[in-house]
Amino acid sequence: MKFLKNIIPNYLLNIGRKVLTVKRIFFIYFYDYKRFCKYSPVISGYNNRDKLEAKIIERYHSIEKGLTMPDFRFNFGIPVLTSLTDNCIEYNEKYGESTQLKHALSVIFEYEKKHIDSKVPLNQDTIKVLNNLKNKIKNREEFPLGQKLVFKTDYFSEVNSNFSAFSNSRKSLRNYLEDQEVDLNLITNAIEIAKNAPSACNRQSVRVYVFSDKEQIKKILKIQGGNRGFGHLTNKLIIITSDLSVWGFARERNQTFIDGGIFAMNLLYGLHFQQIGACILNCSLSPENDVKLRSLGFIRESENFISMISCGILPEKFMQAASKRHEVSEILTIIK
Ligand SMILES: Cc1cc2nc3c(=O)[nH]c(=O)nc-3n(C[C@H](O)[C@H](O)[C@H](O)COP(=O)(O)O)c2cc1C
Known part of the structure; x- marks a missing residue:
């Protein structure tokens, strides 16, 4: 191998390395593709x-x-x-x-x-x-x-409690006062908290966009599609993206989504702490809708959409979905 390195010009070696890497990326994605086809219910x-x-x-x-x-x-x-x-x-x-x-x-x-x-x-x-x-x-x-009728004062009553009570009290809420503004400073404070999220090798690939313009929010939420019945009440819309440019290994192909997801959760806690009503919204976009959303022109081409969060001021009382969780015994396996 050393012998070959000595006789092959550098530019050819680089081309060779790139060809091997492209092959490797193809193999890795094909591996994911096979697993998804085999184990998800799609097929x-x-x-x-x-x-x-x-x-x-x-x-x-x-x-x-x-x-x-x-x-x-x-x-x-x-x-x-x-x-x-x-x-x-x-x-x-x-x-x-x-x-x-x-x-x-x-x-x-x-x-x-x-x-x-x-x-x-x-x-x-x-x-x-x-x-x-x-x-x-x-x-x-x-x-x-x-489903429960909840009073706003009760909903936010645990924001200064211990973490377990605080975490238990956060819910996805889909009812906001249409004519009341969420203070952008509070969203910035929430992002300050969200920044505490860990990221792989601290590469911090996440970027955050906050929208206030009703027409723009409407356009984006139409593409998102999972906000029927409450999206129109959104006062601020947050879009979380994660940049592919920071991932240097093919095996890190999904890291944007992992780090983006961790950040998103932390941001939900940050928003809850700032007493902002919020509902995280999926960015499970088809390629067509991904292109449509990109074509609105506010994110860099290298960024992936991670999720959106609709935000608003909560009314005095509102309904809260149960969203029943699995029991710990159903999800935990202790390996001894
Ligand atoms: C990645 C992700 C995407 C979601 N997308 C939507 C969505 O499009 N529309 C919606 O109403 N809720 C959405 N949700 C909210 C979930 O329905 C909610 O988190 C789940 O039912 C648990 O309830 P909780 O957040 O109140 O604890 C999403 C949640 C996550 C984590």
Whole structure:
């Protein structure tokens, strides 16, 4: 090898190294590609317990969010409710009970109760779907209501408590006072806190953009797509990006997302500490939407979108989605 190095000109060696690196990057991405195809439900469908449970969570969360929207729409989400009940029946038949299945059922029956209590007739198809569910899953308990009416003073009452209480008190909130400004200084303070986030070799790839202009926010949120029913109330929109330029090894291909995610969580805590209502929004963009968002021209080409955060001043009281967590015993394995 040393002999070859001595006789091959440097420029050729560099070309050779680059070719090998490109090949390596291709191999690494192909490795990810194979794993994603094999293990995510995108191709296989929801063919095991974990996958079906995740689908159930995704669908009941959509109903949970609908139940907490500032302008509640009766009979919302019928297609989601229908597939959610099908998923619950399938799960119950194949795998029996689980904490998340129980919670899914509680969300479905909360949806029904909301209509009964408000004396608004349920859609005929929904009634059929609910009857079918009640026939198929008999062992139902009385469930407590998951979505809560919360007072702003209570919501922020733990901001100076110990970290456990503080962390427990932060929630994604989707209701803001449209005509009240979030002070930009408070957002800057929150970013100051978020900067404490660790990053791989302290490379700090994260960049933050804050938008105030209503029209611009509307354009961006239209591309984001996951803010129906509350996005229009956003007073400040934060976009978190992470720059690819700082990652020097092919194996660090996902580091933008890891460091960006850690920063995003810290920023959510920072915003909560500053008593700003916030909801993190995904940037799981298709390439087409990624290009669309880039073409608005505010980020550098080398930056990846990590997430957005809608921010606003909370009303005196608002609904809070339950977002039931897994039990520790369900996610923890201690290796001895
Ligand atoms: C990366 C990420 C993307 C999210 N995207 C959305 C979104 O597009 N729309 C939305 O309403 N909530 C979104 N959420 C909020 C989740 O629904 C919420 O964090 C989850 O249900 C847990 O609830 P909590 O934040 O109140 O504890 C997102 C959360 C994360 C972490």
